[in-house]
Amino acid sequence: MDLATLSIVGLITIAVLSLWAFLKGRVELLKESLLCGILLAIADLVVELLGTSIGKWEYVESVLFLGDRVPLELVPIFFSLGMLISFVYQWLNESELDISLSLSLNTIILLGMSVYIFRSFNDQPVALVMISVPLGFWGLMQIEERRMKALSIMFASFVGVADYVIEVMIINSGGYGYSAGFRAETPLTYSMVIIAIFGVIEWGRKRRTSTS
Numbered sequence: 001m002d003l004a005t006l007s008i009v010g011l012i013t014i015a016v017l018s019l020w021a022f023l024k025g026r027v028e029l030l031k032e033s034l035l036c037g038i039l040l041a042i043a044d045l046v047v048e049l050l051g052t053s054i055g056k057w058e059y060v061e062s063v064l065f066l067g068d069r070v071p072l073e074l075v076p077i078f079f080s081l082g083m084l085i086s087f088v089y090q091w092l093n094e095s096e097l098d099i100s101l102s103l104s105l106n107t108i109i110l111l112g113m114s115v116y117i118f119r120s121f122n123d124q125p126v127a128l129v130m131i132s133v134p135l136g137f138w139g140l141m142q143i144e145e146r147r148m149k150a151l152s153i154m155f156a157s158f159v160g161v162a163d164y165v166i167e168v169m170i171i172n173s174g175g176y177g178y179s180a181g182f183r184a185e186t187p188l189t190y191s192m193v194i195i196a197i198f199g200v201i202e203w204g205r206k207r208r209t210s211t212s
């Protein structure tokens with residue numbers, strides 16, 4: 001499916017959803033979805049313009065290119081995606097589905113590990129963030145106190161920034177290097193691992209409290 005077809009399908013989908021919301025008197029939902037669509041479309045356009053300008057990726061076909069680099073079709077695609085996400089969130093909020101948070105996070109962690117292992121055995125590029133980010137979320141959910149959540153995030157962010165600066169300095173000095181080049185996901189991984197460790201500590205404390 002090309003970008004033009006995908007954009008048409010997206011626009012038709014949100015047109016149907018918008019008509020449904022209007023007929024049901026869900027004006028606030030319609031406003032929220034429009035805002036989400038606009039924000040996502042703008043955010044993607046900025047990312048696409050920056051990414052294509054520095055050669056991170058490129059597009060070869062489009063009915064019309066924005067800035068001679070970004071396909072015009074991406075704007076309605078992400079606009080419709082933003083609106084659709086808003087509708088899905090509202091339906092989930094109104095549903096009676098009750099899924100364990102631990103099960104959800106463990107599922108994501110296992111999926112990330114599976115993809116990482118599969119790609120490693122097939123000599124394909126891998127990214128630790130597919131494991132570390134879910135672990136970080138899990139760790140954050142173990143910390144119940146709002147103050148400690150905020151402090152944990154700030155400390156992990158500080159470590160991530162510090163690691164980035166230190167690694168750049170050492171790499172520039174010739175101390176060591178990465179075969180695939182230094183990527184920003186490395187300090188992000190460290191930050192997520194720190195939050196995960198904090199979560200393990202909190203989880204252990206809860207276990208001790210419940211058994212005492």
